[in-house]
Ligand code: HEC
Protein backbone atom coordinates (compact mmCIF):
# COMPACT_ATOMS: atom_id res chain seq x y z
CA UNK A 1 0.00 0.00 0.00
CA UNK A 2 1.26 3.44 -0.87
CA UNK A 3 2.52 4.95 2.39
CA UNK A 4 1.26 8.41 1.48
CA UNK A 5 -2.27 7.02 1.26
CA UNK A 6 -2.17 4.89 4.38
CA UNK A 7 -4.76 5.56 7.02
CA UNK A 8 -3.34 6.38 10.39
CA UNK A 9 -4.49 7.62 13.72
CA UNK A 10 -2.88 10.52 15.42
CA UNK A 11 -3.78 12.72 18.34
CA UNK A 12 -4.43 16.40 18.39
CA UNK A 13 -6.06 18.38 21.17
CA UNK A 14 -6.74 15.04 22.85
CA UNK A 15 -9.01 13.71 20.12
CA UNK A 16 -8.42 10.95 17.63
CA UNK A 17 -7.98 12.32 14.15
CA UNK A 18 -7.48 10.72 10.81
CA UNK A 19 -4.89 11.65 8.29
CA UNK A 20 -4.61 10.20 4.82
CA UNK A 21 -1.34 11.78 3.84
CA UNK A 22 0.89 9.92 6.27
CA UNK A 23 1.47 10.36 10.00
CA UNK A 24 4.35 12.75 9.32
CA UNK A 25 1.97 15.40 8.00
CA UNK A 26 2.43 18.59 10.01
CA UNK A 27 0.14 20.10 12.60
CA UNK A 28 -0.78 22.82 10.08
CA UNK A 29 -2.16 20.20 7.71
CA UNK A 30 -4.08 18.49 10.50
CA UNK A 31 -5.70 21.74 11.61
CA UNK A 32 -6.44 22.49 7.96
CA UNK A 33 -8.16 19.11 7.52
CA UNK A 34 -10.30 19.65 10.59
CA UNK A 35 -11.35 23.13 9.46
CA UNK A 36 -12.06 21.91 5.94
CA UNK A 37 -14.00 18.90 7.30
CA UNK A 38 -16.14 21.16 9.44
CA UNK A 39 -16.84 23.47 6.54
CA UNK A 40 -17.85 20.52 4.32
CA UNK A 41 -20.06 19.03 7.06
CA UNK A 42 -22.15 22.21 6.96
CA UNK A 43 -21.95 22.63 3.15
CA UNK A 44 -25.27 22.36 1.35
CA UNK A 45 -23.54 22.59 -2.05
CA UNK A 46 -22.39 19.00 -1.45
CA UNK A 47 -25.97 17.95 -2.25
CA UNK A 48 -27.30 17.82 -5.80
CA UNK A 49 -30.20 20.16 -5.07
CA UNK A 50 -28.04 22.50 -2.96
CA UNK A 51 -30.43 22.25 -0.01
CA UNK A 52 -29.01 19.52 2.25
CA UNK A 53 -25.80 19.33 4.31
CA UNK A 54 -24.66 16.57 6.65
CA UNK A 55 -25.73 18.96 9.42
CA UNK A 56 -29.29 19.14 8.05
CA UNK A 57 -29.91 15.68 9.58
CA UNK A 58 -27.09 15.61 12.15
CA UNK A 59 -28.16 18.78 13.98
CA UNK A 60 -25.33 20.32 16.03
CA UNK A 61 -27.78 21.63 18.67
CA UNK A 62 -29.15 18.08 19.09
CA UNK A 63 -25.73 16.47 19.67
CA UNK A 64 -25.53 15.76 15.93
CA UNK A 65 -28.64 13.56 15.99
CA UNK A 66 -32.03 14.40 14.46
CA UNK A 67 -35.21 15.39 16.31
CA UNK A 68 -37.30 14.08 13.40
CA UNK A 69 -38.19 10.38 13.46
CA UNK A 70 -37.05 9.71 9.91
CA UNK A 71 -34.40 12.13 8.63
CA UNK A 72 -35.48 14.25 5.69
CA UNK A 73 -33.09 14.52 2.73
CA UNK A 74 -32.92 16.72 -0.35
CA UNK A 75 -36.27 15.55 -1.79
CA UNK A 76 -38.17 16.44 1.37
CA UNK A 77 -39.10 12.78 2.02
CA UNK A 78 -38.50 11.28 5.47
CA UNK A 79 -36.20 8.22 5.39
CA UNK A 80 -36.93 5.02 7.31
CA UNK A 81 -34.27 5.55 9.99
CA UNK A 82 -33.40 8.12 12.65
CA UNK A 83 -30.00 9.85 12.40
CA UNK A 84 -27.82 8.70 15.31
CA UNK A 85 -25.62 10.78 17.63
CA UNK A 86 -22.19 11.34 16.07
CA UNK A 87 -20.17 11.60 19.29
CA UNK A 88 -17.30 9.22 20.04
CA UNK A 89 -17.34 7.35 16.75
CA UNK A 90 -14.17 5.30 16.28
CA UNK A 91 -12.26 6.00 13.04
CA UNK A 92 -12.47 2.32 12.12
CA UNK A 93 -15.51 0.28 13.15
CA UNK A 94 -19.10 -0.46 12.19
CA UNK A 95 -20.98 2.60 10.95
CA UNK A 96 -24.76 2.89 10.55
CA UNK A 97 -27.42 1.08 12.56
CA UNK A 98 -26.70 -2.03 10.48
CA UNK A 99 -22.91 -1.65 10.28
CA UNK A 100 -22.80 -1.55 6.48
CA UNK A 101 -19.82 0.87 6.39
CA UNK A 102 -16.57 -0.10 8.09
CA UNK A 103 -14.94 3.26 8.80
CA UNK A 104 -15.79 6.94 9.02
CA UNK A 105 -14.05 7.46 5.67
CA UNK A 106 -16.14 4.73 3.95
CA UNK A 107 -19.30 6.10 5.51
CA UNK A 108 -19.11 9.51 3.78
CA UNK A 109 -19.88 8.12 0.31
CA UNK A 110 -23.24 6.69 1.43
CA UNK A 111 -25.28 9.91 1.98
CA UNK A 112 -23.49 11.60 -0.96
CA UNK A 113 -24.54 8.81 -3.33
CA UNK A 114 -28.10 8.42 -2.04
CA UNK A 115 -30.53 10.42 -4.21
CA UNK A 116 -32.98 10.71 -1.31
CA UNK A 117 -30.27 12.06 1.01
CA UNK A 118 -27.77 14.24 -0.87
CA UNK A 119 -27.06 13.17 -4.45
CA UNK A 120 -25.71 10.71 -6.95
CA UNK A 121 -21.98 10.24 -6.36
CA UNK A 122 -18.86 11.50 -4.60
CA UNK A 123 -17.45 12.60 -7.99
CA UNK A 124 -20.48 14.82 -8.66
CA UNK A 125 -20.22 16.27 -5.16
CA UNK A 126 -16.54 17.11 -5.80
CA UNK A 127 -17.44 18.90 -9.04
CA UNK A 128 -20.04 20.99 -7.21
CA UNK A 129 -17.68 22.20 -4.52
CA UNK A 130 -14.84 22.78 -7.01
CA UNK A 131 -16.88 25.76 -8.21
CA UNK A 132 -16.63 27.43 -4.78
CA UNK A 133 -13.35 29.37 -4.69
CA UNK A 134 -12.67 29.08 -0.94
CA UNK A 135 -12.36 25.30 -1.20
CA UNK A 136 -9.33 25.46 -3.49
CA UNK A 137 -7.44 27.37 -0.80
CA UNK A 138 -8.76 25.14 1.97
CA UNK A 139 -7.78 21.91 0.16
CA UNK A 140 -4.33 23.36 -0.52
CA UNK A 141 -3.91 24.17 3.18
CA UNK A 142 -5.22 20.79 4.32
CA UNK A 143 -3.62 18.44 1.80
CA UNK A 144 -1.06 20.46 -0.17
CA UNK A 145 -3.16 20.15 -3.33
CA UNK A 146 -6.01 22.18 -4.76
CA UNK A 147 -7.33 19.08 -6.60
CA UNK A 148 -10.57 18.06 -5.00
CA UNK A 149 -10.95 14.27 -5.00
CA UNK A 150 -13.50 11.94 -3.36
CA UNK A 151 -10.75 10.49 -1.18
CA UNK A 152 -9.75 13.89 0.20
CA UNK A 153 -13.36 15.01 0.74
CA UNK A 154 -14.07 11.80 2.68
CA UNK A 155 -10.87 12.16 4.72
CA UNK A 156 -11.58 15.76 5.70
CA UNK A 157 -15.19 15.05 6.71
CA UNK A 158 -14.17 11.89 8.61
CA UNK A 159 -11.50 13.91 10.47
CA UNK A 160 -14.19 16.33 11.61
CA UNK A 161 -16.63 13.59 12.67
CA UNK A 162 -13.86 11.79 14.60
CA UNK A 163 -13.15 15.02 16.49
CA UNK A 164 -16.70 15.12 17.95
CA UNK A 165 -16.13 13.76 21.43
CA UNK A 166 -18.20 13.62 24.60
CA UNK A 167 -16.51 12.17 27.66
CA UNK A 168 -17.12 14.98 30.19
CA UNK A 169 -20.65 14.26 31.30
CA UNK A 170 -22.24 15.26 34.61
CA UNK A 171 -21.69 11.62 35.62
CA UNK A 172 -17.92 11.76 34.85
CA UNK A 173 -17.60 15.04 36.76
CA UNK A 174 -19.61 13.72 39.71
CA UNK A 175 -17.54 10.54 39.86
CA UNK A 176 -14.29 12.55 39.87
CA UNK A 177 -15.43 14.88 42.62
CA UNK A 178 -17.37 12.27 44.62
CA UNK A 179 -20.55 14.34 44.29
CA UNK A 180 -22.88 11.92 42.48
CA UNK A 181 -26.43 12.14 43.80
CA UNK A 182 -27.77 9.01 45.57
CA UNK A 183 -30.49 8.54 42.92
CA UNK A 184 -27.88 8.55 40.13
CA UNK A 185 -25.84 5.97 42.07
CA UNK A 186 -28.94 3.83 42.59
CA UNK A 187 -29.70 4.11 38.84
CA UNK A 188 -26.13 3.09 37.98
CA UNK A 189 -26.43 0.03 40.21
CA UNK A 190 -29.62 -1.05 38.45
CA UNK A 191 -28.05 -0.38 35.04
CA UNK A 192 -25.15 -2.65 35.89
CA UNK A 193 -27.14 -5.20 37.83
CA UNK A 194 -30.75 -6.24 37.77
CA UNK A 195 -31.71 -4.27 34.63
CA UNK A 196 -28.85 -5.91 32.64
CA UNK A 197 -28.30 -2.81 30.45
CA UNK A 198 -24.52 -3.07 30.83
CA UNK A 199 -24.49 -6.41 28.99
CA UNK A 200 -24.72 -4.39 25.74
CA UNK A 201 -24.20 -0.73 26.78
CA UNK A 202 -20.68 -1.30 28.12
CA UNK A 203 -17.40 0.63 28.47
CA UNK A 204 -16.72 4.37 28.44
CA UNK A 205 -18.99 4.92 25.43
CA UNK A 206 -21.76 2.62 26.74
CA UNK A 207 -21.78 0.39 23.67
CA UNK A 208 -20.30 -2.96 22.68
CA UNK A 209 -20.46 -1.73 19.02
CA UNK A 210 -22.25 -5.02 18.23
CA UNK A 211 -25.67 -5.92 16.83
CA UNK A 212 -28.66 -7.05 18.85
CA UNK A 213 -32.35 -7.51 18.31
CA UNK A 214 -34.04 -5.79 21.26
CA UNK A 215 -37.53 -6.12 19.74
CA UNK A 216 -37.93 -2.52 18.56
CA UNK A 217 -38.25 -3.46 14.90
CA UNK A 218 -40.78 -6.23 15.65
CA UNK A 219 -42.98 -3.68 17.42
CA UNK A 220 -42.79 -0.85 14.92
CA UNK A 221 -40.72 -0.59 11.74
CA UNK A 222 -40.23 -4.29 10.82
CA UNK A 223 -36.90 -3.07 9.42
CA UNK A 224 -34.68 -6.18 8.91
CA UNK A 225 -31.63 -4.24 10.16
CA UNK A 226 -28.29 -5.99 9.81
CA UNK A 227 -29.94 -9.14 8.47
CA UNK A 228 -31.03 -7.22 5.37
CA UNK A 229 -27.59 -7.25 3.84
CA UNK A 230 -25.70 -10.01 5.68
CA UNK A 231 -28.61 -12.36 4.80
CA UNK A 232 -28.13 -14.12 8.15
CA UNK A 233 -31.40 -15.14 9.79
CA UNK A 234 -29.86 -14.72 13.26
CA UNK A 235 -29.15 -11.04 12.45
CA UNK A 236 -32.72 -10.23 11.42
CA UNK A 237 -33.98 -7.07 13.15
CA UNK A 238 -30.58 -6.60 14.85
CA UNK A 239 -29.18 -3.09 15.14
CA UNK A 240 -25.93 -1.64 16.46
CA UNK A 241 -25.98 -0.77 20.16
CA UNK A 242 -25.90 3.05 20.28
CA UNK A 243 -23.94 5.16 22.76
CA UNK A 244 -26.00 6.42 25.71
CA UNK A 245 -24.08 9.67 25.97
CA UNK A 246 -25.85 12.99 25.35
CA UNK A 247 -29.31 11.35 25.33
CA UNK A 248 -30.98 14.43 26.82
CA UNK A 249 -30.67 16.25 23.49
CA UNK A 250 -31.29 13.43 21.04
CA UNK A 251 -34.92 12.21 21.30
CA UNK A 252 -36.62 10.46 19.58
CA UNK A 253 -34.80 7.19 20.26
CA UNK A 254 -33.99 3.89 18.49
CA UNK A 255 -33.21 3.14 14.82
CA UNK A 256 -36.65 4.32 13.72
CA UNK A 257 -37.12 7.07 16.31
CA UNK A 258 -40.19 5.20 17.53
CA UNK A 259 -39.76 6.16 21.22
CA UNK A 260 -40.31 9.82 22.02
CA UNK A 261 -38.95 9.73 25.56
CA UNK A 262 -36.66 7.81 27.91
CA UNK A 263 -39.80 6.74 29.81
CA UNK A 264 -40.94 4.89 26.69
CA UNK A 265 -37.49 3.30 26.32
CA UNK A 266 -37.63 2.01 29.91
CA UNK A 267 -41.21 0.72 29.37
CA UNK A 268 -39.90 -1.24 26.39
CA UNK A 269 -37.10 -2.93 28.34
CA UNK A 270 -39.26 -3.52 31.45
CA UNK A 271 -41.75 -5.34 29.19
CA UNK A 272 -38.97 -7.59 27.88
CA UNK A 273 -38.70 -5.95 24.43
CA UNK A 274 -41.01 -7.87 22.12
CA UNK A 275 -41.42 -11.31 23.73
CA UNK A 276 -43.28 -12.59 20.61
CA UNK A 277 -40.25 -11.99 18.36
CA UNK A 278 -38.65 -15.42 17.75
CA UNK A 279 -35.27 -13.76 17.12
CA UNK A 280 -35.23 -11.55 20.22
CA UNK A 281 -31.82 -11.35 21.95
CA UNK A 282 -32.10 -13.73 24.94
CA UNK A 283 -30.61 -11.08 27.24
CA UNK A 284 -33.75 -8.96 26.79
CA UNK A 285 -36.25 -10.31 29.33
CA UNK A 286 -38.94 -8.66 31.45
CA UNK A 287 -37.50 -6.68 34.37
CA UNK A 288 -39.27 -5.98 37.65
CA UNK A 289 -38.74 -2.32 38.54
CA UNK A 290 -40.71 -0.12 40.93
CA UNK A 291 -41.70 3.36 39.78
CA UNK A 292 -38.91 4.80 41.95
CA UNK A 293 -36.37 2.47 40.36
CA UNK A 294 -37.46 3.54 36.89
CA UNK A 295 -36.90 7.18 37.93
CA UNK A 296 -33.43 6.29 39.26
CA UNK A 297 -32.50 4.57 36.01
CA UNK A 298 -33.62 7.61 34.00
CA UNK A 299 -31.64 9.92 36.35
CA UNK A 300 -28.54 7.85 35.65
CA UNK A 301 -29.11 7.95 31.87
CA UNK A 302 -29.67 11.73 32.05
CA UNK A 303 -26.38 12.18 33.92
CA UNK A 304 -24.46 10.83 30.91
CA UNK A 305 -24.92 14.21 29.19
CA UNK A 306 -22.78 17.27 29.77
CA UNK A 307 -25.37 19.78 30.96
CA UNK A 308 -22.73 22.52 31.36
CA UNK A 309 -21.63 22.54 27.75
CA UNK A 310 -23.67 24.91 25.65
CA UNK A 311 -25.27 23.07 22.71
CA UNK A 312 -23.10 23.07 19.57
CA UNK A 313 -24.14 25.82 17.19
CA UNK A 314 -24.31 25.70 13.44
CA UNK A 315 -21.29 27.79 12.48
CA UNK A 316 -21.85 30.94 10.43
CA UNK A 317 -19.80 29.43 7.58
CA UNK A 318 -22.72 27.07 7.04
CA UNK A 319 -24.71 29.63 5.12
CA UNK A 320 -27.91 28.18 6.59
C1 HEC B 1 -30.93 12.93 4.92
C2 HEC B 1 -30.37 12.94 6.25
C3 HEC B 1 -28.89 12.66 6.39
C4 HEC B 1 -27.85 13.31 5.78
C5 HEC B 1 -27.92 14.44 4.77
C6 HEC B 1 -26.64 12.71 6.31
N1 HEC B 1 -26.95 11.74 7.23
FE1 HEC B 1 -25.65 10.64 8.32
N2 HEC B 1 -27.13 9.46 8.91
C7 HEC B 1 -28.47 9.67 8.66
C8 HEC B 1 -29.24 8.50 9.07
C9 HEC B 1 -30.75 8.35 8.95
C10 HEC B 1 -28.30 7.59 9.56
C11 HEC B 1 -28.59 6.18 10.03
C12 HEC B 1 -28.80 5.40 8.75
C13 HEC B 1 -28.64 3.93 8.90
O1 HEC B 1 -28.11 3.49 9.89
O2 HEC B 1 -29.04 3.21 7.97
C14 HEC B 1 -26.98 8.24 9.47
C15 HEC B 1 -25.80 7.67 9.92
C16 HEC B 1 -24.57 8.32 9.93
C17 HEC B 1 -23.35 7.84 10.56
C18 HEC B 1 -23.19 6.54 11.32
C19 HEC B 1 -23.19 6.77 12.82
C20 HEC B 1 -23.20 5.51 13.60
O3 HEC B 1 -23.19 5.56 14.83
O4 HEC B 1 -23.25 4.43 13.01
C21 HEC B 1 -22.38 8.77 10.34
C22 HEC B 1 -20.93 8.74 10.82
C23 HEC B 1 -22.98 9.82 9.54
N3 HEC B 1 -24.32 9.52 9.32
C24 HEC B 1 -22.33 10.94 9.08
C25 HEC B 1 -22.84 11.73 8.04
C26 HEC B 1 -22.03 12.64 7.22
C27 HEC B 1 -20.55 12.87 7.37
C28 HEC B 1 -22.89 13.21 6.32
C29 HEC B 1 -22.56 14.17 5.19
C30 HEC B 1 -21.61 13.70 4.20
C31 HEC B 1 -24.22 12.68 6.59
N4 HEC B 1 -24.14 11.77 7.62
C32 HEC B 1 -25.37 13.07 5.92
C33 HEC B 1 -29.02 10.78 8.09
C34 HEC B 1 -28.31 11.67 7.29
Ligand code: HEC
Pocket residue numbers: 085191195196197198199200201211212213214216217239240241242243244247250252253254255256265269281283284297301
Ligand atom coordinates in the same frame (compact mmCIF):
# COMPACT_ATOMS: atom_id res chain seq x y z
C1 HEC C 1 -29.19 -7.03 24.18
C2 HEC C 1 -28.47 -5.78 24.18
C3 HEC C 1 -29.08 -4.60 24.89
C4 HEC C 1 -29.52 -4.52 26.21
C5 HEC C 1 -29.51 -5.60 27.26
C6 HEC C 1 -29.98 -3.15 26.38
N1 HEC C 1 -29.82 -2.43 25.22
FE1 HEC C 1 -30.38 -0.52 24.92
N2 HEC C 1 -30.04 -0.72 22.94
C7 HEC C 1 -29.52 -1.85 22.34
C8 HEC C 1 -29.68 -1.74 20.90
C9 HEC C 1 -29.24 -2.75 19.87
C10 HEC C 1 -30.35 -0.52 20.67
C11 HEC C 1 -30.88 -0.02 19.32
C12 HEC C 1 -32.13 -0.81 19.04
C13 HEC C 1 -32.95 -0.37 17.85
O1 HEC C 1 -32.90 0.79 17.47
O2 HEC C 1 -33.69 -1.21 17.30
C14 HEC C 1 -30.53 0.10 21.98
C15 HEC C 1 -31.06 1.36 22.18
C16 HEC C 1 -31.16 1.98 23.41
C17 HEC C 1 -31.51 3.36 23.62
C18 HEC C 1 -31.79 4.38 22.52
C19 HEC C 1 -30.58 5.26 22.25
C20 HEC C 1 -30.70 6.12 21.03
O3 HEC C 1 -29.82 6.97 20.83
O4 HEC C 1 -31.64 5.97 20.24
C21 HEC C 1 -31.52 3.59 24.97
C22 HEC C 1 -31.81 4.90 25.67
C23 HEC C 1 -31.17 2.33 25.61
N3 HEC C 1 -30.96 1.38 24.62
C24 HEC C 1 -31.09 2.14 26.97
C25 HEC C 1 -30.99 0.88 27.55
C26 HEC C 1 -31.26 0.60 28.94
C27 HEC C 1 -31.62 1.63 29.97
C28 HEC C 1 -31.11 -0.75 29.11
C29 HEC C 1 -31.36 -1.57 30.36
C30 HEC C 1 -32.71 -1.49 30.87
C31 HEC C 1 -30.74 -1.31 27.82
N4 HEC C 1 -30.69 -0.29 26.90
C32 HEC C 1 -30.49 -2.64 27.57
C33 HEC C 1 -28.98 -2.94 22.98
C34 HEC C 1 -29.28 -3.28 24.29
